[in-house]
Amino acid sequence: DTGVxxxxxxxxxxxxxxxxxxxxxxxxxxxxYWYRQTLGQGPEFxxxxxxxxxxxxxxxxxxxxxxxxxxxxxxxxxxxxTEQGDSAMYLCASSFSEDRGFEAFFxxxxxxxxV
Amino acid sequence: AQSVTQLGSHVxxxxxxxxxxxxxxxxxxxxxxxxYVQYPNQGLQLLLKYTTGATLVKGINGFEAExxxxxxxFHLTKPSAHMSDAAEYFCAVTPGYxxxxxxxxxxxxxxxxxx
Numbered sequence: 001d002t003g004v005x006x007x008x009x010x011x012x013x014x015x016x017x018x019x020x021x022x023x024x025x026x027x028x029x030x031x032x033y034w035y036r037q038t039l040g041q042g043p044e045f046x047x048x049x050x051x052x053x054x055x056x057x058x059x060x061x062x063x064x065x066x067x068x069x070x071x072x073x074x075x076x077x078x079x080x081x082t083e084q085g086d087s088a089m090y091l092c093a094s095s096f097s098e099d100r101g102f103e104a105f106f107x108x109x110x111x112x113x114x115v
Numbered sequence: 116a117q118s119v120t121q122l123g124s125h126v127x128x129x130x131x132x133x134x135x136x137x138x139x140x141x142x143x144x145x146x147x148x149x150x151y152v153q154y155p156n157q158g159l160q161l162l163l164k165y166t167t168g169a170t171l172v173k174g175i176n177g178f179e180a181e182x183x184x185x186x187x188x189f190h191l192t193k194p195s196a197h198m199s200d201a202a203e204y205f206c207a208v209t210p211g212y213x214x215x216x217x218x219x220x221x222x223x224x225x226x227x228x229x230x
Contacts (some may be wrong), residue, residue, distance in 0.1 A: 004158070033217065033218070035220075040124070040222075040223070041222055041223065042119075042121075042205050042220035042221050042222045042223045043159070043205070043220045044220075045217045045218070045219065048217055056216075056217060091158060091159070093158075093159075093218075103149075103161050103164060104161075104218055105161075106151075106158035106159040106160070107158050108156075108157055108158045109156075109157075109158050111156075
């Protein structure tokens with residue numbers, strides 16, 4: 001297994017366009033997280049899934065953001081009608097819920113620039 | 116609810132000197148604590164974690180941290196800094212009573228190493 005994979009690595013889009021990011025977790029991991037990170041800040045929680053169920057969604061997430069994890073495998077994060085404030089690094093992580101001292105493994109992130 | 120405070124957004128030490136990065140947490144239940152490192156344009160890599168048991172935990176690259184419940188602290192140390200340690204470091208917390216919860220990150224400390 002090569003770890004958590006995120007695509008694309010970079011995305012430049014015009015304001016008002018929709019964008020979709022993909023995350024492929026480590027294969028045996030049943031939990032998947034999305035975080036957003038802006039320059040000089042720590043990762044900010046957006047949402048997470050256990051298998052295909054979305055268990056929690058941050059109140060910071062506006063209605064323009066939606067995430068899915070069909071069949072409990074890969075996940076997609078869509079941002080509709082992008083705004084300049086959406087420019088950030090979007091990080092995906094996965095873990096195995098049965099490990100009580102669970103360790104979240106992160107992908108390399110997708111850097112979004114909204115112009 | 117859980118939260119993390121990292122004291123000092125930027126720490127600079129000389130090569131070979133002691134590294135000390137401070138982290139204080141807030142948690143209503145016994146926490147699991149983590150330190151992650153992030154290199155430029157990369158995802159996060161786990162350095163070490165505390166779940167239960169020994170309060171002094173050792174991680175990769177010579178780093179260690181001590182869980183002090185009375186001080187609600189989980190400071191990261193390394194006896195002798197190396198140029199390759201220059202990176203962003205994040206402390207994180209999650210409630211230890213349940214595996215069904217998100218990880219909360221601090222705002223990070225940028226470590227610089229002077230030759």
